[in-house]
Structure formats: C-alpha cells, structure tokens
Amino acid sequence: MIPLQEAREHVLSRIETLPARRVRLDEALGLVLAEPVFSAEPIPGFANTAMDGYALRAADTRGAPVELEVVGTIGAGDDGSLCVGQGQAARIMTGAPIPDGADAVVKVELTRRLDGQDGQDDRVLVEASIKAGNHIRHPGEDVADGEQVLAEGTVVTPGRVGLLAAVGAYTVSAHGRPRVGVLSTGDELADTPGPLRRGQIRDTNRRTLLSLVSEAGFEGVDLGIAPDRPDDISEAFLAGAADCDAVLSSGGVSMGDFDYVKVVLDEIGEMRWMQIAIKPAKPFAFGLVGGTPVFGLPGNPVSSMVSFELLAKPGLRAMAGHGSDDLGPELVRAVSDDKLGHRSDGKTHFVRVGARRDEQGVLRVARSGGQGSHQLAAMTRADALAVVPDGAPAGVGDPVDVIVL
Numbered sequence: 001m002i003p004l005q006e007a008r009e010h011v012l013s014r015i016e017t018l019p020a021r022r023v024r025l026d027e028a029l030g031l032v033l034a035e036p037v038f039s040a041e042p043i044p045g046f047a048n049t050a051m052d053g054y055a056l057r058a059a060d061t062r063g064a065p066v067e068l069e070v071v072g073t074i075g076a077g078d079d080g081s082l083c084v085g086q087g088q089a090a091r092i093m094t095g096a097p098i099p100d101g102a103d104a105v106v107k108v109e110l111t112r113r114l115d116g117q118d119g120q121d122d123r124v125l126v127e128a129s130i131k132a133g134n135h136i137r138h139p140g141e142d143v144a145d146g147e148q149v150l151a152e153g154t155v156v157t158p159g160r161v162g163l164l165a166a167v168g169a170y171t172v173s174a175h176g177r178p179r180v181g182v183l184s185t186g187d188e189l190a191d192t193p194g195p196l197r198r199g200q201i202r203d204t205n206r207r208t209l210l211s212l213v214s215e216a217g218f219e220g221v222d223l224g225i226a227p228d229r230p231d232d233i234s235e236a237f238l239a240g241a242a243d244c245d246a247v248l249s250s251g252g253v254s255m256g257d258f259d260y261v262k263v264v265l266d267e268i269g270e271m272r273w274m275q276i277a278i279k280p281a282k283p284f285a286f287g288l289v290g291g292t293p294v295f296g297l298p299g300n301p302v303s304s305m306v307s308f309e310l311l312a313k314p315g316l317r318a319m320a321g322h323g324s325d326d327l328g329p330e331l332v333r334a335v336s337d338d339k340l341g342h343r344s345d346g347k348t349h350f351v352r353v354g355a356r357r358d359e360q361g362v363l364r365v366a367r368s369g370g371q372g373s374h375q376l377a378a379m380t381r382a383d384a385l386a387v388v389p390d391g392a393p394a395g396v397g398d399p400v401d402v403i404v405l
C-alpha cells in the first residue's frame with residue numbers, strides 16, 4: 001500500500017493544464033483565467049448620483065431650509081447636459097449624471113416639492129444643509145482607468161462575470177473546462193427501469209460520477225456501460241480517450257477473474273496500479289491512454305465517490321488551471337461526538353459522519369450509520385467524511401478533520 005499523498009502527487013505530476021482559449025463571457029463561469037484582465041476605462045465612467053433627489057450647489061443650502069428653482073429632470077441614461085446655476089436645482093434619479101454646476105445631491109426625503117403657480121417654474125424646498133460631494137459617485141471610484149481588475153489564475157465567479165461585463169470584456173482568455181468521460185464497467189450492470197434478473201444491479205456510479213463532474217464545474221460525457229469483455233472495454237476507453245480531456249471509469253480494477261479493465265488498460269495505456277492506504281477506495285489506477293489521463297476508480301459506489309473526491313477531482317482541477325493550493329479536498333476542523341477509530345490496518349479511514357453546528361457554532365460530527373463501501377443510501381445521509389489516520393483515533397470531544405460533502 002502507498003500513502004494517499006503519494007498517489008495524489010503521482011496524478012498531479014502527470015496532469016497538464018488545458019491550454020488557454022478565448023471564451024465568451026456567458027461560457028466563462030467557473031473557468032480559470034489564463035491572462036489578467038484590465039479595464040480600458042474608469043468605473044463609474046462619469047460622476048453620478050447614488051440617490052434619487054436634487055442636484056444642487058451645496059453652498060446654496062447654507063441656512064436651510066432654502067427654496068431653489070427646479071430647472072429640469074435628469075434620469076439614468078440621460079446625458080445630463082443641463083446646467084445648474086446659483087439658486088437652482090435639477091431633479092435627478094439614481095445613476096443619472098451630475099449636471100454641470102452642481103456639486104452635491106440632496107435625497108428626495110429631505111425635500112418638499114413646491115408646485116409652481118401659473119406661469120411660474122417648479123420650486124423645491126431643501127430642508128437640510130448639504131455638504132459638497134454629498135451622494136455623488138465619482139469617476140473611477142470602483143475601478144481606475146487601466147486598472148487590472150482580475151489576475152491570471154482567478155476563478156470566474158458570478159460576481160466576476162458581472163465585473164468583466166462592466167469593463168466590456170465580453171471574451172476572456174481562460175483555460176479549458178475539462179470534458180470528462182465517465183464509463184461504467186461490469187456484466188451485472190443494468191440501466192433500465194423495471195425488474196432486474198437475478199445477479200443484475202443498476203448502474204449507479206456513472207450517474208453519480210457524471211453528477212460529481214458537473215457539480216465540480218466540468219463537462220461530463222456519458223461513455224455508457226462496457227460489459228466485462230476485453231474488446232468492448234478497450235473500444236470504450238479508446239473512444240473516450242479520443243473524445244475527452246480525461247476519462248473516469250469505475251469497476252474492474254480489483255482482483256477478480258473478470259476485472260479486465262486492468263488487463264486492457266495495461267495494453268492500450270501506460271498505467272500505474274495502486275493500492276492506497278485508505279478505506280474505502282483502496283484500489284486505484286491512473287495513467288495515460290493516447291495521452292489522455294484515465295482514472296480507474298473502484299467499483300463499489302461509496303469507494304468510487306471517495307476516490308473521486310480524493311484523487312480525480314484534484315487532478316481535474318489542476319487540468320482546469322486551478323493553483324496547487326486550490327485543488328482540494330478542503331479539510332475543515334470539527335469536534336467528534338463519537339469514538340472514531342479502528343483496529344490498526346495501516347490505513348487512513350474516511351468515516352461517514354453527520355455534521356451539525358452547536359450553539360457555540362462548533363462543527364460537531366458523529367458516525368452516520370452504514371460504513372460499507374456498497375452502502376450508497378448511508379453515504380447520502382452523511383454530511384462529511386471524517387479523516388481518521390491509522391493509530392490516531394478521535395475520542396468524544398477530540399478535534400477531527402473532516403471533508404464536507
């Protein structure tokens with residue numbers, strides 16, 4: 001058996017980051033920028049009002065309440081080509097440009113509109129004395145002209161999509177979103193409703209792994225089910241490797257007579273077969289088929305999920321351009337409400353636990369039931385995996401690291 005860290009380093013040492021390409025902003029969410037983005041203009045681009053109210057000269061409001069003449073109305077989107085002179089004000093709406101001559105805005109709540117009589121202009125009563133600059137958003141206050149708004153290596157989040165739009169960056173240079181093929185293997189697998197014949201089970205891994213792939217921000221490609229026949233397995237892997245940036249398979253990597261995945265991948269690829277000192281998810285294979293990374297995950301449903309979290313996802317994140325300190329899984333400190341330990345077997349155990357925050361806000365975890373690597377229902381009742389190293393059990397009240405699911 002090898003330590004988990006060694007398996008992870010092996011994977012990461014052979015993964016190459018996908019090349020940069022130009023992508024439209026509406027396809028950029030979750031991608032990693034390959035180049036910094038600069039703003040070609042200040043934001044805001046012009047002085048504008050943060051409030052609905054009146055633009056005026058602050059000096060005119062000394063000795064408030066004062067009455068001012070209203071010379072017009074400026075809405076958001078207007079070019080604001082009004083001029084406010086001494087003793088005057090312009091009605092103004094949030095986001096509208098500050099007119100020439102004005103140096104402050106009074107919010108509408110501090111004014112009273114005095115309707116003009118026949119032949120008279122509108123007037124407004126300003127009830128408070130206003131400081132120069134009041135409620136004015138200045139040009140460049142958010143982003144300066146020429147400023148770098150996002151660095152290379154930044155992950156595009158929803159807010160950053162908006163920021164890119166704000167600076168007019170409608171395409172960006174970003175690393176590719178990995179296209180990840182997912183293949184199930186096994187003669188026992190069915191993928192139809194209705195009764196199963198004895199010996200059959202439904203394929204769950206492909207559905208789970210495709211879901212994990214898309215939840216992680218990658219593009220999943222369904223490669224179907226390959227029966228336990230070398231030719232079919234070989235064909236499925238070759239097709240997947242040709243079409244995708246990476247392939248995940250489950251099953252066929254243990255010691256059984258029909259575990260042909262191992263045999264086939266050794267023929268068509270350069271694989272390393274590993275027994276990792278963890279439970280679940282001990283068997284794992286990684287290698288290249290025609291240059292495409294292939295992750296051979298174990299067949300048991302819980303094992304395949306754990307293997308994905310610990311090994312495949314970090315590898316795929318590296319491929320997508322995430323930094324080495326941002327590959328996950330993230331460990332969170334919790335306190336154990338349970339005895340979490342095991343008879344020494346040389347392995348780190350990933351114990352399925354329920355997690356809750358107590359009144360002090362401390363994350364507390366306790367075993368969440370069935371720990372069998374085939375028990376998917378029990379896995380879905382777990383909120384986290386507690387990391388329990390061999391020979392380092394956690395007692396009740398002890399700190400324990402967990403991976404939140």
Ligand code: AMP
Binds near residue numbers: 299
């Ligand atoms: P294997 O590594 O192929 O021997 O599979 C180990 C266990 O996982 C067996 O009980 C398989 O039936 C089960 N298994 C393999 N692939 C899947 C799958 N796609 N969905 C559900 N169970 C699976």
Ligand code: MG
Binds near residue numbers: 187251259
């Ligand atoms: Mg099998």
